[in-house]
Amino acid sequence: MGKLVSGIRFTADARQGATRYLHAGVEISAPFTDSRLILRFPRWVPGSYMIREPVQFLDSITVSNEKGNDLKWQRIDVDGLKISIPTDCKKVVIRYRLLATMMSVRANHIDDSHLHLMPPFTWWIPERGIDKSRLEKTHSIEIKVPNEWSISTQLPGSAGTYTADGRDELLDGIIEANANPEISWKVKGTEQKLKIWDSGGLPVSNEMIDKFIEKATLVIEEHYALFGIPPWKDYLTIIHLTDSARGGLEHMRSQTSMVPRSSLWSTDCDDWRDLISLFSHEFLHQWNVKNLRPKNFLNYDLQKEVHTDLLWWFEGGTSWLGDLICLRSGAWDIKDWKDEWKLKLKRHLSNNGSEIESLQESSHDAWIHLYRPNSYARENRISYYLEAELALFCLDVELRKRSGGLHGLDEVMADLFHGHGLDSDSPGITHSDIRRSITSKKGGRRLGVMLDEAVSRRQIPDVARTIQLLGMEMTSGKEDDGGWLGIDCSEKNSSIFVRTHLKNSPVRNLLNTGDEIIAVDGIRINSTKSLSAYLKGKADCKCSITFARQGKIKEIEVEVARNPNLAIELKGEGNSLWRNIIATRR
Numbered sequence: 001m002g003k004l005v006s007g008i009r010f011t012a013d014a015r016q017g018a019t020r021y022l023h024a025g026v027e028i029s030a031p032f033t034d035s036r037l038i039l040r041f042p043r044w045v046p047g048s049y050m051i052r053e054p055v056q057f058l059d060s061i062t063v064s065n066e067k068g069n070d071l072k073w074q075r076i077d078v079d080g081l082k083i084s085i086p087t088d089c090k091k092v093v094i095r096y097r098l099l100a101t102m103m104s105v106r107a108n109h110i111d112d113s114h115l116h117l118m119p120p121f122t123w124w125i126p127e128r129g130i131d132k133s134r135l136e137k138t139h140s141i142e143i144k145v146p147n148e149w150s151i152s153t154q155l156p157g158s159a160g161t162y163t164a165d166g167r168d169e170l171l172d173g174i175i176e177a178n179a180n181p182e183i184s185w186k187v188k189g190t191e192q193k194l195k196i197w198d199s200g201g202l203p204v205s206n207e208m209i210d211k212f213i214e215k216a217t218l219v220i221e222e223h224y225a226l227f228g229i230p231p232w233k234d235y236l237t238i239i240h241l242t243d244s245a246r247g248g249l250e251h252m253r254s255q256t257s258m259v260p261r262s263s264l265w266s267t268d269c270d271d272w273r274d275l276i277s278l279f280s281h282e283f284l285h286q287w288n289v290k291n292l293r294p295k296n297f298l299n300y301d302l303q304k305e306v307h308t309d310l311l312w313w314f315e316g317g318t319s320w321l322g323d324l325i326c327l328r329s330g331a332w333d334i335k336d337w338k339d340e341w342k343l344k345l346k347r348h349l350s351n352n353g354s355e356i357e358s359l360q361e362s363s364h365d366a367w368i369h370l371y372r373p374n375s376y377a378r379e380n381r382i383s384y385y386l387e388a389e390l391a392l393f394c395l396d397v398e399l400r401k402r403s404g405g406l407h408g409l410d411e412v413m414a415d416l417f418h419g420h421g422l423d424s425d426s427p428g429i430t431h432s433d434i435r436r437s438i439t440s441k442k443g444g445r446r447l448g449v450m451l452d453e454a455v456s457r458r459q460i461p462d463v464a465r466t467i468q469l470l471g472m473e474m475t476s477g478k479e480d481d482g483g484w485l486g487i488d489c490s491e492k493n494s495s496i497f498v499r500t501h502l503k504n505s506p507v508r509n510l511l512n513t514g515d516e517i518i519a520v521d522g523i524r525i526n527s528t529k530s531l532s533a534y535l536k537g538k539a540d541c542k543c544s545i546t547f548a549r550q551g552k553i554k555e556i557e558v559e560v561a562r563n564p565n566l567a568i569e570l571k572g573e574g575n576s577l578w579r580n581i582i583a584t585r586r
Contacts, residue, residue, distance in 0.1 A: 041054050059099075060097045116174075116197075154235075183209070189233065190234060216237070239257050281322035293427075320393055350503050399412075403443030474571075498511050522544075543560055
């Protein structure tokens with residue numbers, strides 16, 4: 001028996017990319033259940049906890065029937081379209097165009113070199129006027145692109161004609177089209193595909209592409225060793241290379257990762273290490289987010305905020321395990337892991353938020369805090385990515401210690417996927433499910449309280465103690481006599497501006513975020529490098545700072561603090577417990 005067809009067709013035409021407009025359409029065939037057809041544009045892109053308004057990019061709406069005759073329509077609410085349906089109407093055809101200039105993994109972007117299409121930013125979804133069951137049937141998608149381009153997507157089909165089974169599959173079906181070839185290779189019987197686009201049209205080293213495929217294959221095999229080879233047998237990785245922008249977004253069988261193009265210049269750089277980390281993180285989301293979800297995310301409501309207290313598990317847990325898999329697989333070496341650890345610990349120890357916000361609170365309020373931060377946010381907010389990663393690292397080590405190395409949180413995540421994934425008998429999880437999985441493991445019986453406190457209390461995880469359990473210690477490294485103002489600054493046009501204050505900043509109440517630092521002791525300062533250079537050796541000394549605030553020049557006297565020399569260096573090779581954690585499962 002063939003698939004049940006919805007009678008809904010979605011179209012997009014990218015052949016006028018130089019205009020920066022994507023021409024889109026929705027065609028809905030009879031039967032209709034009402035004299036009015038109401039459609040709404042999604043306002044939420046799963047994986048990004050902020051309401052967005054794609055309709056702000058939309059104009060030139062036309063609505064007609066199967067004969068091309070105009071139908072009456074009006075815009076309703078912030079996201080809706082209402083169409084009057086005559087009794088003899090056999091089809092409604094909606095056409096419009098979308099300005100696609102936002103270079104983001106969460107939005108549409110088009111120019112004369114490529115199309116990045118995000119379905120929630122592209123198509124109206126019927127809400128009323130047809131039988132709702134039609135949304136879960138098979139939809140048809142038609143994409144038109146210039147002849148020299150090829151299309152890559154997780155959706156089944158080819159040559160611009162594709163299908164999607166149900167609403168969520170449609171909205172999850174990311175599309176990238178450009179003139180670069182799609183590269184494919186096999187891993188454990190699965191087909192892996194890679195589509196690359198450079199925002200400046202610069203060439204990409206074939207040698208570095210091969211090196212990425214080599215490392216990605218190691219990461220993929222390590223994931224499969226933990227979770228098993230998934231029933232879906234293909235996966236698409238889209239990489240956007242930019243001047244400096246970075247971001248990633250997961251889909252059920254694909255990802256879009258946006259990184260600086262320097263990521264593929266050399267394997268001996270921070271950006272290369274970050275690319276491998278980002279790939280592993282988004283790849284892991286196939287299991288932990290897209291398939292294993294909070295119970296209240298089983299059916300996405302794409303028109304409003306849907307809160308969960310569990311983002312510490314779904315993002316923090318993915319960050320923790322994603323990087324661990326980079327090390328286990330050999331895609332990273334121990335130096336890579338330690339270098340990344342230093343960056344994380346520096347961010348962690350420079351913040352105050354753990355004393356004010358818990359991981360559960362941070363998860364619930366992601367919609368208003370993490371994705372809409374103010375310049376003082378690091379003083380009273382935490383990132384459930386970073387802080388949960390550290391908290392789960394501590395919990396993981398404790399479970400491994402108590403179980404004699406038999407069990408860890410990676411096994412907990414795999415068990416939760418197999419027991420509560422979308423295709424299981426009990427889909428979706430709560431805090432209790434995570435707790436139950438941990439406490440059911442040998443050595444985990446008393447760790448339920450540790451889990452509860454780690455995510456509900458406003459406290460800093462004891463990372464130093466955990467490192468000692470692994471036979472290593474955290475040190476501050478070399479002594480630094482440099483002066484310290486406790487601020488992060490941004491640079492623009494040979495000027496520097498206060499961006500945020502760090503923990504215990506001596507200028508917290510003297511300099512505001514947004515202030516431009518002009519000079520120190522009469523010496524012109526035009527970069528963060530020149531500021532650091534001048535403060536070298538000035539610890540415990542007084543200096544005058546000239547700055548501009550709202551156009552007015554001001555001057556203050558400050559006693560420069562001593563560089564705190566945070567304990568972010570890892571010393572030691574680790575013990576058998578550490579070697580057990582990082583050993584490959586392949």
